[in-house]
Amino acid sequence: MKLLIDSFWRAAAYCLHPRVIALSLMPLVLMAVAALGLGYFMWDATLAWVRAGVESQVWLTSVLAWFDSIGVGGLKALLAPLLIVFLAIPVIVIVSLLVVAVLMTPSMLNLVAERRFPALDRRHGGSTTAGVFASLGATLVALVSLVLSIPLWFVPPLVLILPPLIWGWLTYKVMTYDVLAEHATKEERREIIRRHRSALLGMGVLTGYLGAAPSLLWASGVLFLALAPVLVPVAIWIYTLVFAFSALWFSHYALYALQALRAERAAAPVPSTAAVPPTVVDPAATAGLLPPPLI
Secondary structure, three states, X not given: OXXXXXXXXXXXXXXXXXXXXXHHHHHHHHHHHHHHHHHHHHHHHHHHHHHHHHHOOHHHHHHHHHHHHOOOOOHHHHHHHHHHHHHHHHHHHHHHHHHHHHHHHHHHXXXXXXXXXXXXXXXXXXXXXXXXXXXXXXXXXXXXXXXHHHHHHHXXXXXXXXXXXXXXXXXXXXXXXXXHHOOOOHHHHHHHHHHHHHHHHXXXXXXXXXXXXXXXXXXXXXXXXXOHHHHHHHHHHHHHHHHHHHHHHHHHHHHHHHHHHHHHHHHOOOOOOOOOOOOOOOOOOOHHHOOOOOO
């Protein structure tokens, strides 16, 4: 718990570092350009497709007609855009995580290593290619889990529990590998995960809940749609900064755990391998013990 809290406040302090702030804005610029491009070319077609799907549902049409009868006539026009935004939230979060992992985590890991662990050896137990495949595999599992859990989101408590848990698990899987790949051997990484799995998973879940905080912006309904050009970039930047914080938190925690592991092994007593001299037997001392020769 002491290591958890110590690495937490150190990560929070590092978020004020100019390099971290600049790096947190870089993914925002890239994602904003991509979002604007996709929105320009695909928004109308996607909106028409979702509206056609909504209108094809008889029960949903009846519900919307009932809302019209009680004076809530604008819901039908807002339903399709809100559905698109609602379904885009998990994609935004996951893409933010991957962008942070690819662009920001190495730089922030080097920042932590240079400032706090300059003497820690880099033993290169992981590779960039293996990290990419591991991240893609974990992301695929998270996406499938998110899609399968969507029906449960309509149960009020579960929508506040399941997505952050899934995002937290993904953060734990991606960040743990990335922050240890450069410094730890494969065996050291496995040992640290074995010893600190609960704490690392808890860190991922907590950052998953922190990443869910900007989702409150989506709940503003008409106000959100009106201020979307401002609120969407702000929300994406908050997502990215939360993931940047998680990278710093995992870096501080994992590198300290690695340093402690190596210090523990260096202090452990080494068993002696010196050869034991052979016992020399005096023939005279054993002469009376030998049986008489056979004639």
